[in-house]
Amino acid sequence: MQDLTIGRLAKTAGSDVETIRYYERRGLVPEPPRGRNGYRLYPASAVARLRFIQRAKTLGFSLAEIADLLRLQDANADRGEVRAMTRQKQADLDQRIADLQRMRAVLADLEERCTGHGPAQSCPIIEALNQHASPEVAE
């Protein structure tokens, strides 16, 4: 397969020229060789690299974490390290899910108590928001 210009790489991988240059600055995509005109010339493997980044993003990894994963891959490190990152990310997600579910439950409860019409200032939701939120903040 021929080398790809950044534009063709972007199109092939479903990414964007500016995004690829940004990933290069961030160290996620290695600097490719340049043609005589100074254009970046990517090997076909760059497509896989971008797809890796995209998929890791859909799994909740940050670019910094993806850079770590790519380093583990490039260094062919022990898969235990990869598994550890996966476990950590699951724990992060569990925490965030639990937080969101708690919020959601409170909102559902408040909504249930607010029926019909009437002034907002006697709306149970507004009233709840005006209660003392922090049971422990002293003074």
Added chain:
Amino acid sequence: MQDLTIGRLAKTAGSDVETIRYYERRGLVPEPPRGRNGYRLYPASAVARLRFIQRAKTLGFSLAEIADLLRLQDANADRGEVRAMTRQKQADLDQRIADLQRMRAVLADLEERCTGHGPAQSCPIIEALNQHASPEVAE
């Protein structure tokens, strides 16, 4: 009750001086009267206002949305509008929870397939990220 300087308000409400001034710029906290020295002098009700903001934040509302909620309260609008915002926020949360749960499920599946030790380049997790088709997400 005496008026509060911004520092005492911050302490009482469990907030921060800079944060309160920021909320003022954002229109969440009304500009209070000033003393002869130019100091902000807050009525006791400002504490409730800050607590409202804090509590709404813990329920997932953005500052822009909280500003809307406060406007509904201040204008004593119909509680139907408050309920609508609460419903919308629940829908947002449901969407985010679903996204996170999907990510979490994929990670759990991948982790299960990666056992013991060995080179990362043959790690099922890394391999999945390198697949042409996404591990669980449609193309």
Added chain:
DNA sequence: GTTGACCCTGTAGTCTACTCCGGGATTATG
């Protein structure tokens, strides 16, 4: 009365992941 805590304004920096812009060189298309 002097030190240190507190207050003022306005601006700038932080984090994440881009996205856009200007100005200029090169290549592809008709």
Added chain:
DNA sequence: CATAATCCCGGAGTAGACTACAGGGTCAAC
């Protein structure tokens, strides 16, 4: 050959919610 598309670089702007100065005035405690 003219024009459009693409490429280069460096830097600035975006959103959200703060957080941190700089530089200067004021107030409370010892």
